[in-house]
Amino acid sequence: MDQQNLERLDWNNLSDDDLSELESRLKAELSQKEQSSIDMIMWGKLLLFKAKSVSLKVNNEILSVCAEWIDDPDMLLRHRIEDQRVYDWAALKRDQRRYDRALQAERLRLYWQKYNQKKELLKLLGQETTSTPLGTNGTQHYSTEFMTEFLSTFSPEAETERDLQAEFDRLLDISEVHRLPLKALILSEVSRSPKFILRALPTYTSSPKLELVAKLSTLLSMETQGLIELVQEDHFDDITINTDTDQDLPVTVKDREGQTKQVNISTLNEADKTSFIEQAKNGEIICI
Numbered sequence: 001m002d003q004q005n006l007e008r009l010d011w012n013n014l015s016d017d018d019l020s021e022l023e024s025r026l027k028a029e030l031s032q033k034e035q036s037s038i039d040m041i042m043w044g045k046l047l048l049f050k051a052k053s054v055s056l057k058v059n060n061e062i063l064s065v066c067a068e069w070i071d072d073p074d075m076l077l078r079h080r081i082e083d084q085r086v087y088d089w090a091a092l093k094r095d096q097r098r099y100d101r102a103l104q105a106e107r108l109r110l111y112w113q114k115y116n117q118k119k120e121l122l123k124l125l126g127q128e129t130t131s132t133p134l135g136t137n138g139t140q141h142y143s144t145e146f147m148t149e150f151l152s153t154f155s156p157e158a159e160t161e162r163d164l165q166a167e168f169d170r171l172l173d174i175s176e177v178h179r180l181p182l183k184a185l186i187l188s189e190v191s192r193s194p195k196f197i198l199r200a201l202p203t204y205t206s207s208p209k210l211e212l213v214a215k216l217s218t219l220l221s222m223e224t225q226g227l228i229e230l231v232q233e234d235h236f237d238d239i240t241i242n243t244d245t246d247q248d249l250p251v252t253v254k255d256r257e258g259q260t261k262q263v264n265i266s267t268l269n270e271a272d273k274t275s276f277i278e279q280a281k282n283g284e285i286i287c288i
Contacts, residue, residue, distance in 0.1 A: 164258050171283040177211045180204055180280050181265075181287040182218045184249040188266040190228065191247045198239040204277055252288040260288075 059076060067075035152158055171179055185204065190196040198219070205211050219241065222228045227249075229242040250262045268276060279285045 160258065164254075164256070167254075167286060168256060168283060171286065175207065175210060176205050176281040177207055177214045179283060179287070180277065181251045182214055183222060184251045184265050184287075185277075186215065186218060186222070186241075187227065187243070187247055187249045190241045190243050191266060194242060194244070196241040196243070198241060205281060254286040254288060256284070 059079060063076055063079055067073060186201065189201055201215065203211060219228065219230060223230050227243065227247065231240040231242060232238070248264055248266045250264050252260055253263050254260045263276065265273060265276070280287050
């Protein structure tokens, strides 16, 4: 197949013989010497044709069966292959360059931000230098208080404090339901009786529907772990939670000072338990 015949091909209706012949020619032109003469448009059209062939094969062999299975005759129409679409590669490159410029602008902004931070730091050091008298030998002396304050921001303690603050800041992004140790709270309730009804569990938050979904997910996880057994005799019947009595699940709690401790919820009195729940809901403590 010569170059003239290639230009006359109908790329939307290639036969298997045409495709095989094209592949053979392309493989023959993959030497280092002839790479510069490869027609990239021909490559692009070949790849586009292969992609369309795969999509058509998926439609014919998979989507048609799915459409019949779910009784949706319009499914194939919604996922039909647009053979007549003309791809605007120039517009694609323009969008790519626009994205690259936006990415470069963001990097430049971050670089400029870092530059300003270093500039302010040098300015602070310069002020301290000019305000500090020279020593007898002409050297500059810095006050102990200044160096301590300056270096303290890079200390391990300061880094730990920043990490702890970040942990508490992340609590603001989740609902109060997910701040609670639901597994330990549920176990402390159901352990009082060998058979416990789901709807008898207390509601801890102001979002009862979301809390119910979270409780069901937690109960399924607890059943998988062998902590409880869920029983429902019939559809829409009450869900019974069967468990061994005197079970407990200690909760590791971290406060804003970074101190951690173990809390046994089942041993708390009602006032302490209520206070513990409120602290967890308000993000004053982190339940690990």
